[in-house]
Amino acid sequence: MATQFLIRTSYKAVRLAAANHLSRTPVRVMSTAKGIPTNEEQATGLELRALLAQKKGKDPYSIFRPKEYAGTSEDPHIVPSIGDKRLVGCLCEEDNTAIVWFWLHEGNPERCPSCGSHYKLIHQELPH
Amino acid sequence: MARQAHAYHMVDPSPWPLTGAVAALLMTSGLAVWFHFNSTVLMTMGLTLLLLTMYQWWRDIIREGTFQGHHTPPVQKGLRYGMILFITSEVFFFLGFFWAFYHASLAPTPELGGCWPPTGIITLDPFEVPLLNTAVLLASGVTVTWAHHSIMERERKQTIQALALTILLGFYFTALQAMEYYEAPFTIADGVYGSTFFVATGFHGLHVIIGSTFLAVCLLRQIQYHFTSEHHFGFEAAAWYWHFVDVVWLFLYVSIYWWGS
Numbered sequence: 001m002a003t004q005f006l007i008r009t010s011y012k013a014v015r016l017a018a019a020n021h022l023s024r025t026p027v028r029v030m031s032t033a034k035g036i037p038t039n040e041e042q043a044t045g046l047e048l049r050a051l052l053a054q055k056k057g058k059d060p061y062s063i064f065r066p067k068e069y070a071g072t073s074e075d076p077h078i079v080p081s082i083g084d085k086r087l088v089g090c091l092c093e094e095d096n097t098a099i100v101w102f103w104l105h106e107g108n109p110e111r112c113p114s115c116g117s118h119y120k121l122i123h124q125e126l127p128h
Numbered sequence: 129m130a131r132q133a134h135a136y137h138m139v140d141p142s143p144w145p146l147t148g149a150v151a152a153l154l155m156t157s158g159l160a161v162w163f164h165f166n167s168t169v170l171m172t173m174g175l176t177l178l179l180l181t182m183y184q185w186w187r188d189i190i191r192e193g194t195f196q197g198h199h200t201p202p203v204q205k206g207l208r209y210g211m212i213l214f215i216t217s218e219v220f221f222f223l224g225f226f227w228a229f230y231h232a233s234l235a236p237t238p239e240l241g242g243c244w245p246p247t248g249i250i251t252l253d254p255f256e257v258p259l260l261n262t263a264v265l266l267a268s269g270v271t272v273t274w275a276h277h278s279i280m281e282r283e284r285k286q287t288i289q290a291l292a293l294t295i296l297l298g299f300y301f302t303a304l305q306a307m308e309y310y311e312a313p314f315t316i317a318d319g320v321y322g323s324t325f326f327v328a329t330g331f332h333g334l335h336v337i338i339g340s341t342f343l344a345v346c347l348l349r350q351i352q353y354h355f356t357s358e359h360h361f362g363f364e365a366a367a368w369y370w371h372f373v374d375v376v377w378l379f380l381y382v383s384i385y386w387w388g389s
Contacts, residue, residue, distance in 0.1 A: 035284020039358040045197020047359075050135055061135040063202055082133050126131050 071117030268297035298340035
């Protein structure tokens with residue numbers, strides 16, 4: 001069964017290559033003229049949603065390091081969340097090995113129980 | 129529909145790890161049955177199940193990554209770590225056989241005549257077919273790099289040409305090596321020389337075949353437009369593996385074929 005699939009795929013691929021598919025491929029975007037698509041043209045699913053969000057300067061899937069904030073009441077750490085609470089781990093000082101974990105709730109900014117830095121929960125929507 | 133807020137891939141339940149484990153069981157016990165009871169049925173069943181497992185598992189990974197978009201940058205990073213760790217484990221595998229070779233050849237025992245090559249062994253001339261094999265693999269390293277740059281520069285035709293050429297060079301190496309094996313004046317049974325030579329070069333040859341197969345799958349995928357100019361990790365993994373195979377050959381050539389002759 002697997003052999004059939006392999007033969008079928010190889011046959012299809014050889015036919016595609018032999019037919020010089022490039023000459024019959026309609027040019028989808030001006031830059032696909034040479035034949036290999038870009039990620040922007042072909043990515044799908046979660047990969048595409050993350051890519052498009054990144055282009056707009058957003059990071060809904062927390063791929064990148066969070067932005068730096070002062071942590072004061074005027075400039076609290078902004079914590080995006082899809083719900084009404086999110087776990088926060090505070091490294092009170094650089095090189096601390098003990099992380100201070102606490103739930104951050106929506107509403108008024110809350111403070112780290114150890115170092116007192118301010119954190120504010122902000123709602124975010126996931127891209128669909 | 130509830131969606132995840134992280135970039136990782138929570139894999140759907142799959143039967144292939146189980147079938148892979150069963151295949152491993154059947155192959156190992158089948159090997160023992162073959163040795164003691166002269167029957168290859170169990171081992172063949174294990175081998176078939178292994179091939180089916182590999183085909184379906186990797187097919188599913190391609191579906192998850194290319195067709196469903198689950199391979200976000202963090203997921204890809206994990207795959208990269210995985211491939212690097214796997215190749216590292218293979219390096220250690222070969223290190224063992226090099227250790228055996230150097231153990232035997234640096235202090236040859238009286239049974240061998242106290243010399244290396246051992247008395248009576250007619251070695252292969254390192255400047256004949258083995259040198260050609262070296263050139264073939266080095267050239268294939270160049271062509272696979274050419275293919276990689278072609279993908280990044282979105283040149284479809286060149287990618288296909290370069291990848292096909294790499295695979296052909298791989299086949300040429302295998303064919304040449306097969307002929308060498310057939311024509312060699314010594315066998316695996318010829319003392320420690322034969323053992324170290326054929327086990328080390330034999331496992332290397334097996335890895336060339338595995339690498340060629342990996343590259344061939346990449347060629348089929350490239351023809352079917354799976355790769356983009358930024359995301360083509362399957363190809364990169366195959367290229368890394370191929371370079372590893374090339375480097376192992378260089379060590380084999382210098383140690384066993386050249387110094388050991």
